[in-house]
Amino acid sequence: MTDELLVVRAQLGERAALAEVVARWRLPVWRYVRRMLDADRADDVSQEIWLAVVRGLPRLREPARFTPWLFAIARRSVVDRLRTEYAREQETPLQDDRCVEQDDRCVEDPGEAVVVRAELVDALTGLPVLEREILVLHYLEDLSVQDCAQVCQVPVGTVKSRLHRARRLLREHLNGKGYRS
Structure with a gap:
């Protein structure tokens, strides 16, 4: 079944279709977020993304454009998180306590x-x-x-x-x- 058909069915209120959309796209969205943030933040931001998707899905006018729409939501969520964290860093500088061994x-x-x-x-x-x-x-x-x-x-x-x-x-x-x- 295509993503477009699943999205239309999810827009009509079919829970199984929404579950299938989430199952198909959960990992690609998490990987995208993980590549932009660390693993702990990726989990939190991914949950925020799926909440936004569930809320916004009924308003999606072009189900065939689901993938770019989904990644646009993911991008906005990542940018919002980075913006919030950068603002916090400006208020209180954090020390980098990661240890990197280069000769290992x-x-x-x-x-x-x-x-x-x-x-x-x-x-x-x-x-x-x-x-x-x-x-x-x-x-x-x-x-x-x-x-x-x-x-x-x-x-x-x-x-x-x-x-x-x-x-x-x-x-x-x-x-x-x-x-x-």
Whole structure:
């Protein structure tokens, strides 16, 4: 069954259809939020997103555009959370008590894959928020450039330039770690 049909059925009040929509999209939404925030905040923000979806679903005029609509809600929720936290940080500076050991490397193949993934995640989180968001939406959530533009409420050209800049920044970071493209 297509997302569009499930959304229409959910709009008509069918609980099973709403449950199916949530089941299909819960993990992709959480992954998007997790890539923008840490795991603890991702859980909270994901719940806020689904509450907004349930409340707003009856007003969705184009069920075929559910995916960009869903990610637009997710984006607004992430931005709201970041904005709130940045405002709090300005009031009371927080100390960073994370300990990062840079010389601790795995040698075995399975461990090497974990290290490579961790370095990629580190590189992704090191990108500016706007560029990270575009990379996550386009490459990891498989949204088109047009859908990314709709979600981020920017022109298509802006999405393309952010993608270009994000890829360049990611490449520079990985090259600095010894990876070659």
